[in-house]
Each structure stands twice: as structure tokens, then as C-alpha cells.
Amino acid sequence: MTKSEVDHLEDGYRWRKYGQKAVKNSPFPRSYYRCTNTKCTVKKRVERSSQDSSIVITTYEGQHCHHTVGFPRGGLINHEAFTSQLTPLPSQFFHPSGVQYPHELVPMSSPAAPESHTMPGETGPEPIRLPETSQPDATQQPTDEGLLGDIVPPGMRSR
DNA sequence: CGCATTTGACCAGCGC
DNA sequence: GCGCTGGTCAAATGCG
Numbered sequence A: 001m002t003k004s005e006v007d008h009l010e011d012g013y014r015w016r017k018y019g020q021k022a023v024k025n026s027p028f029p030r031s032y033y034r035c036t037n038t039k040c041t042v043k044k045r046v047e048r049s050s051q052d053s054s055i056v057i058t059t060y061e062g063q064h065c066h067h068t069v070g071f072p073r074g075g076l077i078n079h080e081a082f083t084s085q086l087t088p089l090p091s092q093f094f095h096p097s098g099v100q101y102p103h104e105l106v107p108m109s110s111p112a113a114p115e116s117h118t119m120p121g122e123t124g125p126e127p128i129r130l131p132e133t134s135q136p137d138a139t140q141q142p143t144d145e146g147l148l149g150d151i152v153p154p155g156m157r158s159r
Numbered sequence B: 001c002g003c004a005t006t007t008g009a010c011c012a013g014c015g016c
Numbered sequence C: 001g002c003g004c005t006g007g008t009c010a011a012a013t014g015c016g
Helices: none
Strands: A015-022 A029-035 A043-048 A055-061
Touching: none
Parallel strands: none
Antiparallel strands: A015 A029, A029 A043, A043 A055
């Protein structure tokens, strides 16, 4: 979950919107995104909290098989450093400790449901959790709550 | 010209 | 069996 005013969260990947539907739980439509990388079948659902319109709930499905591309498609990983560490995505979806706003904001299922992030059959029996070494925390600043904290998914921060 | 977004239609699964 | 909801596809359109 991320607190942001915009839907298109720049999390380092390139997303292509392929659908949008209005859901009953929320008066706001839910958007469906897919990673533009052909080798990457990661999907993402973005819906807005019905309680607080400034909060978007991003649900990732799958894991990226490429590094966070700072460049658009076409120029795949050129740095050997990237190819040496495929599947860098921590994939710690909606980590309870990653939430940075008050509670009781989630109307649906309990917000503290750490079990729901374990994709059954998607990632296999082994939980995919990379150490924070994959992300050089050079951008991690104590003041990232203001701007960076809004666009950086909890998985990339893990704290 | 190429790519991303938009939007309606279509399909599958589930509940009643 | 029918209706509803959620998810995906594909054509059209706009923008860079």
C-alpha cells in the first residue's frame, strides 16, 4: 500500500495499462497494469482506498525478471552487474511494517494479513525474499516520507 | 511513426 | 440456470 495522489507510481518499472474496472468495494475504478518488459509477466492492480482517496493500494502479482529499468524498453540491461542478479525483487507485498499511515484505513480484509502476500503456486514453496543488498540504499533518506516515501513501494524499502 | 492509454466487449468463476 | 463481479483483450485515439 502506498500513500500517493497519483496512480502511476514510478517504482522503477515500466507499466502498461491494459484495463480498468469499477469495483464495488470502492467508488474508484481499479486499474490493471502489466510490465512492458516482454520477458516480465508481472501484473499490478492499482485501486484507490475508499476511505482515503489519497491512498492507493497496489497489488503486485508475480516477480520481475529484470532489474529496475531506469531506461525505457528497447535498451535491456546493459550492465553486467544487473544480469548477474536476476530476480532482485524482494516482493514483500504490503508489508505490515511498511505501512506508513494510521490504521483502520482498510475497509476490506484485515490490514494485518501477512499471509495474503504468499502467492500460492506463483512463487513456489520457497518464499522469495531478497536481502536489502539488492537495493543500494543511497536514496534512503530519513525524509523520504514526504516525497520519496510515496512512490517507493514498501518492498524496496523494507522498513 | 511508435508506444501508451482509453474504453467497451467478452469470458470465466462464483453465488443465489 | 441466471445474474453479478472480476479480469483480460483488442481496436481506436492521443501524445511524444
